[in-house]
Amino acid sequence: MIRFNSWGLALGLMLLAAVRAGAETSFDYGLEPQAVADGVHVLLGRTEHFTRENGGNIVNTGFIVTDDGVVVIDTGPSRRYGEQMRAAIARSTGQPVRQVYLTHAHPDHFLGSQAFVDVPVAALAGTRHSIRTRGDALNSNLYRLVGGWMAGTEAVVPAQVVEDSTVMIGGRSLRLIALNGHTTSDLAVFDEQSATLFAGDLVFFDRAATTPDADIDQWLHSLERLRAIDFKVLVPGHGPVLRDAAGIEQTRAYLGWLAGALRKAARNGMDLNEAMRAPLPPEFAKIAVIKEEFERSVIHLYPEYELETLAPVSR
Amino acid sequence: MRAAVSLWLLWTLLPGTVSAAATTPTDPLRSPNWAAMVERHLNGGPVVFDERVQVRMPQTAEDPMSVPVEAVVEGLENIQEMRLIADLNPLPLILIFRPTHADPFIAFRFKVEQSTPVRAAARTADGVWHVGGAWLTASGGGCTAPSYGSGSGLWRDQLNQVSAALWPRGEDASRLKLRVMHPMDTGLAAGIPVFHVESLSVEDASGRELAKIRTYEPVSENPVLSLNLHYRGVVDVRGRDIQGNRIRARVAP
Numbered sequence: 001m002i003r004f005n006s007w008g009l010a011l012g013l014m015l016l017a018a019v020r021a022g023a024e025t026s027f028d029y030g031l032e033p034q035a036v037a038d039g040v041h042v043l044l045g046r047t048e049h050f051t052r053e054n055g056g057n058i059v060n061t062g063f064i065v066t067d068d069g070v071v072v073i074d075t076g077p078s079r080r081y082g083e084q085m086r087a088a089i090a091r092s093t094g095q096p097v098r099q100v101y102l103t104h105a106h107p108d109h110f111l112g113s114q115a116f117v118d119v120p121v122a123a124l125a126g127t128r129h130s131i132r133t134r135g136d137a138l139n140s141n142l143y144r145l146v147g148g149w150m151a152g153t154e155a156v157v158p159a160q161v162v163e164d165s166t167v168m169i170g171g172r173s174l175r176l177i178a179l180n181g182h183t184t185s186d187l188a189v190f191d192e193q194s195a196t197l198f199a200g201d202l203v204f205f206d207r208a209a210t211t212p213d214a215d216i217d218q219w220l221h222s223l224e225r226l227r228a229i230d231f232k233v234l235v236p237g238h239g240p241v242l243r244d245a246a247g248i249e250q251t252r253a254y255l256g257w258l259a260g261a262l263r264k265a266a267r268n269g270m271d272l273n274e275a276m277r278a279p280l281p282p283e284f285a286k287i288a289v290i291k292e293e294f295e296r297s298v299i300h301l302y303p304e305y306e307l308e309t310l311a312p313v314s315r
Numbered sequence: 316m317r318a319a320v321s322l323w324l325l326w327t328l329l330p331g332t333v334s335a336a337a338t339t340p341t342d343p344l345r346s347p348n349w350a351a352m353v354e355r356h357l358n359g360g361p362v363v364f365d366e367r368v369q370v371r372m373p374q375t376a377e378d379p380m381s382v383p384v385e386a387v388v389e390g391l392e393n394i395q396e397m398r399l400i401a402d403l404n405p406l407p408l409i410l411i412f413r414p415t416h417a418d419p420f421i422a423f424r425f426k427v428e429q430s431t432p433v434r435a436a437a438r439t440a441d442g443v444w445h446v447g448g449a450w451l452t453a454s455g456g457g458c459t460a461p462s463y464g465s466g467s468g469l470w471r472d473q474l475n476q477v478s479a480a481l482w483p484r485g486e487d488a489s490r491l492k493l494r495v496m497h498p499m500d501t502g503l504a505a506g507i508p509v510f511h512v513e514s515l516s517v518e519d520a521s522g523r524e525l526a527k528i529r530t531y532e533p534v535s536e537n538p539v540l541s542l543n544l545h546y547r548g549v550v551d552v553r554g555r556d557i558q559g560n561r562i563r564a565r566v567a568p
Contacts, residue, residue, distance in 0.1 A: 300377070307478070
């Protein structure tokens, strides 16, 4: 009887493994564009880390339908994502893609650009520079994290450089806002007609902010700029779409706490590992993957704070 | 099939295998390199695995050029020496620390080439190495990449410059944190010869040794080290790199 049960369990586990393997080998991101405003759609990613199960789809991308084709904002983590995104756009709008904007040079936001090589792909100059110099390394790193979903993916350097400006495409006025802080160059896109703000990764909501290239003071300054915009819909780079500024407030509160905690630890002579053990305030407990991202942030940011406390003493 | 299983069982029970297991206790981290580490870096033992010796670090190397690690001994007296070892690094020995008048504690960052066990071995007065450790997951490349300094050439102006601070901890103890500007090149990156800090000793105002550190190739570029000294007051830092360049600093609280 016991033997029968354990065989049954083993068989069940094998079947489960086969089903999971099947789901992964189809490499279908299951992208479902959601309308968040008139002519504005978002493809919501999961609030997780990169895994072999999610294939890197932890990011929000989006598109805006104009009278002269579709404007795409970010192309996702892989060639497959970009292709499936473009297919989803064709299915839901029947319109050609007219223009692509990349918010910044992190792999989950630009590695789908191969699917749009026949379309102008634009980014800030700093973003273009980062993709040119680090794109291949970011690509192989993501390949290592999510596996076969990345097959055939290559970093494409965006052909077009944009600056802080307002562009008119197919009757829609789009404000391109050049900011920084999450990385050296962060582009936010504001659709004036629907008052929708694509904030890129300057705004995270209920998914912890990432800081491998961050400058917190600059980032907080950029959040002030976004706060001043009269938007009705806020699309964060990661986390659910909002009708208010909660994402800006949460990101601001977390970054402010992070900087304060690291400065305090450094002033007390803490080592990096000791700084990592700082307790997280309960107000951030509901934010997905907060503990892991906090620890990563300590590694990224603490050395700078630490150096502020050390004085030259050579003789 | 059954015969093969029996043969395998027989093989595992051969006397040679059993006696080897008796002299070196079974490695809880199951590293293929552990026996060689004991021979090469722990003078052949004797070795015991001891939970009072701990390696604290993140499970995954966010940056293979700079993995933060703390080695701590709690509840064991008279630690003569501590050694930090990453079994599967191309150059496994990271650092040797003598806490003459200091806690058996050291924190710093190191480079890692691939996933590896990271060990702290603490030698007590009876000559026994008490060993603790943990696995570190890493995608690698930290040991075979050139230092940033070697790439930019900036280090020449600042070589062996020390920045430091002391934080008093109670009446007669203090935390010392110091940074030495040094490329810490491993010699494994093409065309860049090995070049690293070799020794650092911390002394009180009268020249008494408080702690001594020998650093090896895997210690990260521009090393930052934290120690807990059994002393409160001005300390002198003396050291050299493998080309004989001097390191000299005086730190006041």
